[in-house]
Amino acid sequence: MAAKATLLDIATKLNITTSTVSRALNDNPRISKATKKAVLKAAKELNYQPNNIAAALRRGKSHLLGVIVPTADRAFFSSVIRGIEEISNKLNYQVIICQSYDDYDKEVETINALTNARVDGIIVSISKKTVNTDHFQKAIDKGIPVILFDRTSEKLNVNQVMIDDYRGAYEVVSHLIDQGCKRIAHFTSPVKISIYKERLRGYVDALENHGIPYDEDLVVESNLQLEDGRISMQKLLDKKISVDAVFSSSDYAAMGAMQILKEKNIKIPEEVALAGFANEPFTSFTDPTLTTVDQLSLDMGHATAEMFFKQLNDSENGHSKVQKTILKPKLIIRQTSLRKKNIK
Amino acid sequence: MAAKATLLDIATKLNITTSTVSRALNDNPRISKATKKAVLKAAKELNYQPNNIAAALRRGKSHLLGVIVPTADRAFFSSVIRGIEEISNKLNYQVIICQSYDDYDKEVETINALTNARVDGIIVSISKKTVNTDHFQKAIDKGIPVILFDRTSEKLNVNQVMIDDYRGAYEVVSHLIDQGCKRIAHFTSPVKISIYKERLRGYVDALENHGIPYDEDLVVESNLQLEDGRISMQKLLDKKISVDAVFSSSDYAAMGAMQILKEKNIKIPEEVALAGFANEPFTSFTDPTLTTVDQLSLDMGHATAEMFFKQLNDSENGHSKVQKTILKPKLIIRQTSLRKKNIK
Numbered sequence: 001m002a003a004k005a006t007l008l009d010i011a012t013k014l015n016i017t018t019s020t021v022s023r024a025l026n027d028n029p030r031i032s033k034a035t036k037k038a039v040l041k042a043a044k045e046l047n048y049q050p051n052n053i054a055a056a057l058r059r060g061k062s063h064l065l066g067v068i069v070p071t072a073d074r075a076f077f078s079s080v081i082r083g084i085e086e087i088s089n090k091l092n093y094q095v096i097i098c099q100s101y102d103d104y105d106k107e108v109e110t111i112n113a114l115t116n117a118r119v120d121g122i123i124v125s126i127s128k129k130t131v132n133t134d135h136f137q138k139a140i141d142k143g144i145p146v147i148l149f150d151r152t153s154e155k156l157n158v159n160q161v162m163i164d165d166y167r168g169a170y171e172v173v174s175h176l177i178d179q180g181c182k183r184i185a186h187f188t189s190p191v192k193i194s195i196y197k198e199r200l201r202g203y204v205d206a207l208e209n210h211g212i213p214y215d216e217d218l219v220v221e222s223n224l225q226l227e228d229g230r231i232s233m234q235k236l237l238d239k240k241i242s243v244d245a246v247f248s249s250s251d252y253a254a255m256g257a258m259q260i261l262k263e264k265n266i267k268i269p270e271e272v273a274l275a276g277f278a279n280e281p282f283t284s285f286t287d288p289t290l291t292t293v294d295q296l297s298l299d300m301g302h303a304t305a306e307m308f309f310k311q312l313n314d315s316e317n318g319h320s321k322v323q324k325t326i327l328k329p330k331l332i333i334r335q336t337s338l339r340k341k342n343i344k
Numbered sequence: 345m346a347a348k349a350t351l352l353d354i355a356t357k358l359n360i361t362t363s364t365v366s367r368a369l370n371d372n373p374r375i376s377k378a379t380k381k382a383v384l385k386a387a388k389e390l391n392y393q394p395n396n397i398a399a400a401l402r403r404g405k406s407h408l409l410g411v412i413v414p415t416a417d418r419a420f421f422s423s424v425i426r427g428i429e430e431i432s433n434k435l436n437y438q439v440i441i442c443q444s445y446d447d448y449d450k451e452v453e454t455i456n457a458l459t460n461a462r463v464d465g466i467i468v469s470i471s472k473k474t475v476n477t478d479h480f481q482k483a484i485d486k487g488i489p490v491i492l493f494d495r496t497s498e499k500l501n502v503n504q505v506m507i508d509d510y511r512g513a514y515e516v517v518s519h520l521i522d523q524g525c526k527r528i529a530h531f532t533s534p535v536k537i538s539i540y541k542e543r544l545r546g547y548v549d550a551l552e553n554h555g556i557p558y559d560e561d562l563v564v565e566s567n568l569q570l571e572d573g574r575i576s577m578q579k580l581l582d583k584k585i586s587v588d589a590v591f592s593s594s595d596y597a598a599m600g601a602m603q604i605l606k607e608k609n610i611k612i613p614e615e616v617a618l619a620g621f622a623n624e625p626f627t628s629f630t631d632p633t634l635t636t637v638d639q640l641s642l643d644m645g646h647a648t649a650e651m652f653f654k655q656l657n658d659s660e661n662g663h664s665k666v667q668k669t670i671l672k673p674k675l676i677i678r679q680t681s682l683r684k685k686n687i688k
Contacts, residue, residue, distance in 0.1 A: 078417030
């Protein structure tokens, strides 16, 4: 049998809000006769059974959805938030955002802030410096659903939406090899959260599967900011380590490498090709433009918000299976890696 | 007589939170004897009289401060928010952010969302499409202080923090003239909110005071996004209007102009100099790097938050004079405008 239809299904079908659907079903005088008729018709067609999300929406909820990100000014996070808002606003939910600034204490405080604000759920991308997940568990224990995206944790048994970082890295490194690169450096973070581990794993596997030996001298650790990229590139040049490409786990560090190469008059991509990760907007403004990996942040926002509303619905229906969604990132080929002009 | 000392003054002096000060003064057992002694000493030295911010902080406040911005991903707004958080966190306040996406309806909803979240105050930069200020007045009438920054409104009798956009524009145009430019185009917005009006006024006055005639053919209106800048620059070239510089009211539109000039092999800054406004991070990554105007966004965040806490304090003391703070922006000279090499 098909899954039970929800208020959300009716709302989506008619392109109206769930609260309008709910009011229509409750014969609220503020709703027009035409709308009531359309809602009843759709409810019948979809075999809608009450006692699901409608109940959740009626039961004195705040209609606030909290989102915690390290910083909202990174294109990736702001675009995920935009995706979350697109879904939430349709369902009459307002999004409020807190920033952890990648600080553990601040993250704990934002959980308290959002609990005080009486949010109906919290969507989080975990701070790099988070040492435990008790604060999230506390919110869950209070009945506030927590959903993780991108920077997730295995310690919490909650819904998660991730990007396939391994695949993103594998594809970009394979592309560099395809362009004739054989000595590919990798800029990574010493903080071994899953995104960096997965990208490193994708880099290693792509080399291996193309018969290129892994050389640990080519892997440089840093905080992956612009200045770190400059230092990492300078380090490779100073040590006279032969390099014909850099795959950086961050666009900012790739930009730092680009600055050093330009200052030394080393030709990009002919002598050293470059690729970043995240598709920050500035990557299309640099000269040459930067090859990178797009993380489908808007899709990730949609998937995360949909997961929250599904969970809200499911918990009303008494079932609550934890789910993981993994999205496939997209390789964006630009000037810094195009060594063969006749690219397919 | 000096202004009454507040809990905040004591907290700042001792570099502790106001709630610690408050607890110390109330002989709370959670506070150490040493801290209590230090607080009482500071209270005496500063001639502290109770019945002010302490009362506000005690009286069941949520300790949440709401911030509404058009989008949190613009460097300017995210940096103002960072400044607001730096002050607020010291005072045990948490910041929650909503985005209006420059949409009037969305802005009205964010006010409702923050009211539902029981914030103690709302700091706003108004959406470009806001047609009236009733929604803000409603919040004020409910006793929630509203403070405006950057995109402000004369219709509301509230505290405001602004940047001197006139001066920023005046200085950047004077600099272009000083570099030998005489035919300076200006990219502006048809939306006549004060920031664009003031920048246009600064442009016009700088020309006039340097004896350069104003030519309306040189003023191009658009939404000031990257693509708009491309179109505006192309328009000037197509019409064969003589131009030796562009001052754009937005960095993004300046970037669009840069792309067109590079595509046409027009030399920057020798043939056409460029300057933007806002000091977006990408402006130091472009080639050549972009001259722009920094809006001291962190300072603006500090000033706005301090105004909120002062207002909280003042209203407890029964006085409430509305205040305007105007900050002076900073000209950032980079490669796109440096035509004279021996710049002082």
